Amino acid sequence: MQNPVSTSNETQSAASGPHAVVTLPRAVGYLGSTAIVVGTIIGSGVFLVPHNVALRVGSVRSLFLVWIVGGALSLAGALSLAELGAAIPEAGGVYVYLREAYGKVVAFLYGWGMLLVIHSGSAATLAVAFGIYSSSLLPLTPGEQKLVASGVIAVVTLINMMGVRGGAAVQTLFTFAKLGGLAIIVGFAIFARHVATAASAIPLPTPHTTFNSFGVALIGVLWAYEGWHMLSYTAGEVKDPARVLPRSYLFGTLTVVAAYLAANAAYLRVLPLPAMAEYQKVAAEAMQRLAGAWGSVFVSVLILCSIFGALNGTILTGPRAYFAMSRDRVFFDFAGRIHARYATPALAILLQGAWSIVLAASGSYEQLYTYVIFAGWLFYAAAALAVVILRRRQPELSRPYKVWGYPVVPVLFALAALTIVTNTLISKPRESAIGLAFVLTGIPIFFLWRKLKKLPIVN
Numbered sequence: 001m002q003n004p005v006s007t008s009n010e011t012q013s014a015a016s017g018p019h020a021v022v023t024l025p026r027a028v029g030y031l032g033s034t035a036i037v038v039g040t041i042i043g044s045g046v047f048l049v050p051h052n053v054a055l056r057v058g059s060v061r062s063l064f065l066v067w068i069v070g071g072a073l074s075l076a077g078a079l080s081l082a083e084l085g086a087a088i089p090e091a092g093g094v095y096v097y098l099r100e101a102y103g104k105v106v107a108f109l110y111g112w113g114m115l116l117v118i119h120s121g122s123a124a125t126l127a128v129a130f131g132i133y134s135s136s137l138l139p140l141t142p143g144e145q146k147l148v149a150s151g152v153i154a155v156v157t158l159i160n161m162m163g164v165r166g167g168a169a170v171q172t173l174f175t176f177a178k179l180g181g182l183a184i185i186v187g188f189a190i191f192a193r194h195v196a197t198a199a200s201a202i203p204l205p206t207p208h209t210t211f212n213s214f215g216v217a218l219i220g221v222l223w224a225y226e227g228w229h230m231l232s233y234t235a236g237e238v239k240d241p242a243r244v245l246p247r248s249y250l251f252g253t254l255t256v257v258a259a260y261l262a263a264n265a266a267y268l269r270v271l272p273l274p275a276m277a278e279y280q281k282v283a284a285e286a287m288q289r290l291a292g293a294w295g296s297v298f299v300s301v302l303i304l305c306s307i308f309g310a311l312n313g314t315i316l317t318g319p320r321a322y323f324a325m326s327r328d329r330v331f332f333d334f335a336g337r338i339h340a341r342y343a344t345p346a347l348a349i350l351l352q353g354a355w356s357i358v359l360a361a362s363g364s365y366e367q368l369y370t371y372v373i374f375a376g377w378l379f380y381a382a383a384a385l386a387v388v389i390l391r392r393r394q395p396e397l398s399r400p401y402k403v404w405g406y407p408v409v410p411v412l413f414a415l416a417a418l419t420i421v422t423n424t425l426i427s428k429p430r431e432s433a434i435g436l437a438f439v440l441t442g443i444p445i446f447f448l449w450r451k452l453k454k455l456p457i458v459n
Helices: 030-041 045-056 060-087 094-102 104-134 142-161 164-191 211-225 230-237 241-270 273-278 282-291 293-317 319-327 346-362 365-393 408-427 429-440 442-452
Strands: none
Touching: 030 164, 030 230, 030 241, 030 293, 045 060, 045 211, 045 241, 045 273, 045 282, 045 293, 060 094, 060 211, 060 230, 060 241, 060 365, 060 408, 094 104, 094 230, 094 319, 094 365, 104 142, 104 293, 104 319, 104 346, 104 365, 104 429, 104 442, 142 164, 142 293, 142 346, 164 241, 164 282, 164 293, 211 241, 211 365, 211 408, 230 241, 230 293, 230 319, 241 273, 241 282, 282 293, 293 319, 293 346, 319 346, 365 408, 365 429, 408 429, 429 442
8 A cells, every 4th residue: 555644643854855754743633523524514504505405395304304315425425434544544535545446547636626626616615605694794795705705715724824733723613613503593493482483475496396306405415514524634633543533523423414403493493494495594584583683693603603614624624635645746746845833734725725715706605516516526436435445455454443334335325426416417517517627627637747757657
């Protein structure tokens, strides 16, 4: 097995030259790693996506079913990655697993896709949502909302360039804040008396749920669950990864599923399904009816905190894949350098932040998350199947954790992921084609890169 990154607990400060072996310090514990799982998943989705789901489903039962299916898929994917992360605890996560199972070409396409659309697109989508919700507190024009989106990316990028401990601490703080905020919303829904239930003047856009409409609703739900895989990128910085990674994936994902189901139940307390389909800012509308004008302000602040935390986790994790790519000599040399003072891949973080700002300034919320889901889930399917491939190819590899229900869980997850990708292609062909085009541009770039570096084309 290739192992370009040592798993030592120390940072090698004596590295010389762009290809010297360097390591990232293992500074993230169980609380921090679980906060990365929860905090990178819970962002803007739970506050905005319920509206999109209500537009596509014809009953409350179908609404809850789509959230449960999305959660089950995310949990199956997370547990599959937990096996890979415990066995190969290197910085780079999904990129490393694809490299080991399929070779450097496929891994490079994923890493390239991460930078161009999958991961940077996630950051941009969150930042655009931050700008939208900032306008609930301040009168902002669309142009000013874009400036806010760019500014918050710049701030979080700087925080994470200055150290993984600081980034993990911010992640933990905002994770507790958003879970506490969701608990307040649910508490109001349970204990409030004499609540005026909203009435809708329009019928449900989708009176009966179909396979296609359920699939489109699932796209939005999967965006709300997007981030379950991001802990894998920081596996090289997690203390005792064989024990911590599986527990963090399991507990973190289950916590999010429970929070999402509870939040939707709270919304339905005052917003019947037709009203959820009518009001885009579902959480703000629900809290305004539950607690008056200050309730809407509370939700706006909560959403901003939630998005900020998710954005922090996104910017914290992704550059570790670019770091691993640089170690494999298929990416810019500077992305593999460790900052002498902060012990972070600072230039890789800066590169991702700059491109995320470009995406945030040029795309809409729905366009961006469709790019992310289509391109990302192609590779998530491949990563789950890597569990099966590596068990057969490398049976001697130490596996401190083995995914439950093997091989059914990873195989079913991969099949479901490919079904989602196909449905996204059919229902949103333009956005899907753009996302795929971003990824495929990596093919000629990979071979050009290898030629310029005078490296063998094959692995």
